[in-house]
Amino acid sequence: MINRQHIHALISIAWLATSLFLLWLIPMSEFGYSVLMCLNFIWVLYVIWKAEKLSPFFLFMATFTFLFIGGRFWAELVMPDAFMLRRGNFFNEHYIKDALWKQSLTYILLFMYLSTSGYLLYPRKHKGQPYLTIERTTPMTIDLVLLLVFCILAPHTLYDIFNRLSTASSGEGYLSLYQAQTEKVSAGSGLVASMLYVFLGIALVYGKRSTKILYLILTFIKAFVFILIGQRAKFGSMLLFLLWYFLRNKKVNIVKIGIFAGIAIVALTVLASLSIRQMGLGDKFSPLTSMCEFFYQQGVSLTTFTSSQEIQSYPILPYFVSFIPGIASLVSLVMPLSGEEASFSYYLACSLSPELFTSGHGLGWTLLSDLYLYSGRTYTGFIILSVLFGAGCSLIEDKSRTSALASVIVAGVLMNFTFLPRAGLYTIIPLIVWILAVYFILMFLLKDFREVTLQQKAKTTTP
Numbered sequence: 001m002i003n004r005q006h007i008h009a010l011i012s013i014a015w016l017a018t019s020l021f022l023l024w025l026i027p028m029s030e031f032g033y034s035v036l037m038c039l040n041f042i043w044v045l046y047v048i049w050k051a052e053k054l055s056p057f058f059l060f061m062a063t064f065t066f067l068f069i070g071g072r073f074w075a076e077l078v079m080p081d082a083f084m085l086r087r088g089n090f091f092n093e094h095y096i097k098d099a100l101w102k103q104s105l106t107y108i109l110l111f112m113y114l115s116t117s118g119y120l121l122y123p124r125k126h127k128g129q130p131y132l133t134i135e136r137t138t139p140m141t142i143d144l145v146l147l148l149v150f151c152i153l154a155p156h157t158l159y160d161i162f163n164r165l166s167t168a169s170s171g172e173g174y175l176s177l178y179q180a181q182t183e184k185v186s187a188g189s190g191l192v193a194s195m196l197y198v199f200l201g202i203a204l205v206y207g208k209r210s211t212k213i214l215y216l217i218l219t220f221i222k223a224f225v226f227i228l229i230g231q232r233a234k235f236g237s238m239l240l241f242l243l244w245y246f247l248r249n250k251k252v253n254i255v256k257i258g259i260f261a262g263i264a265i266v267a268l269t270v271l272a273s274l275s276i277r278q279m280g281l282g283d284k285f286s287p288l289t290s291m292c293e294f295f296y297q298q299g300v301s302l303t304t305f306t307s308s309q310e311i312q313s314y315p316i317l318p319y320f321v322s323f324i325p326g327i328a329s330l331v332s333l334v335m336p337l338s339g340e341e342a343s344f345s346y347y348l349a350c351s352l353s354p355e356l357f358t359s360g361h362g363l364g365w366t367l368l369s370d371l372y373l374y375s376g377r378t379y380t381g382f383i384i385l386s387v388l389f390g391a392g393c394s395l396i397e398d399k400s401r402t403s404a405l406a407s408v409i410v411a412g413v414l415m416n417f418t419f420l421p422r423a424g425l426y427t428i429i430p431l432i433v434w435i436l437a438v439y440f441i442l443m444f445l446l447k448d449f450r451e452v453t454l455q456q457k458a459k460t461t462t463p
């Protein structure tokens with residue numbers, strides 16, 4: 001039977017075909033490209049909202065279309081000709097040529113529509129049910145484990161973030177945080193950060209109220225210190241996570257969500273203007289110009305994607321780093337390993353400008369670049385991966401309404417997931433592997449953890 005989702009998917013394919021026709025056959029100004037892309041952004045968000053409201057995939061696509069990939073288009077739409085839509089990033093500020101520009105927009109449109117179609121058409125078994133959390137009636141051993149782990153993670157996390165704040169506050173400023181990117185990879189780097197998200201997910205599903213609050217506070221402090229340093233996007237991801245967490249099982253109004261998003265963007269802009277990264281710039285703009293400047297800056301991942309397509313070959317190791325946690329650390333124990341040999345983003349930045357890379361500058365990465373490389377740089381492979389990405393997101397979301405493990409995965413990776421358009425699969429898949437490893441270790445070691453999980457599974461599978 002054809003339902004609304006199927007109709008929306010069919011209309012979306014028609015929108016995609018029309019947009020590609022206009023893109024390749026009709027000459028456009030920068031404003032024209034912005035109108036075309038923003039109309040597509042609005043439609044994709046609309047059909048996702050109608051299907052699942054405030055879902056993790058909706059939040060991901062919101063950051064994709066409004067900020068990291070779409071930010072420049074919105075800035076051009078609001079203030080035509082005030083910014084250079086097709087200017088490259090500061091590693092390569094040359095005007096993006098027509099062939100690369102149209103190819104990049106084609107990939108963006110294909111990803112948006114085909115991942116959304118995969119998301120909409122995946123058959124959901126538990127639509128409308130609340131996201132699962134374990135209902136506590138008695139004390140559990142997991143409470144003690146979560147508290148002990150918190151006592152280990154909290155000092156390490158606080159030391160790391162305040163050490164970063166101190167380093168950024170030094171005479172060398174914000175870039176001093178990243179000058180070590182040219183050094184050799186050190187074993188174990190990033191493990192504590194991963195474990196924080198792993199146990200945050202477990203705490204939010206299994207923990208008692210006080211435990212949930214502890215982990216949320218620690219994660220919030222980390223995000224807040226990062227915005228003081230000058231990294232707005234991570235604090236924004238935290239705000240989106242909190243929005244989803246507290247409203248995930250409630251009826252939500254799109255107007256109220258829009259108001260929250262507007263307030264959040266203003267807050268991010270104000271806080272970032274007070275950050276160490278912005279000190280000394282002395283730029284003063286009108287409120288409208290400041291807002292458009294914010295969107296334009298956040299949209300730099302568009303140029304990261306275009307630049308990533310121009311590199312003819314990448315090192316082999318980063319292809320595995322995206323899937324196997326700790327593999328770069330293991331390799332570094334056997335042989336010296338430079339940062340650019342273990343990271344797509346580092347290799348891209350170093351290839352474009354070794355001088356800027358050495359001084360601490362970087363470009364980041366993007367999911368689109370991952371899919372482009374893993375597809376063998378072919379449209380066919382890219383289409384297949386985009387559909388699988390959307391269907392996989394729908395699968396995990398659906399399972400998280402009845403499966404404690406899936407619910408832990410959603411809670412543990414959501415902040416990185418909303419940041420994914422500006423990062424890469426290396427921030428998501430290895431984290432899921434860590435969650436699976438820790439989860440099954442707890443299932444093996446803790447009898448009451450195992451029993452309550454099995455009881456919950458039996459309850460949700462009983463007709």
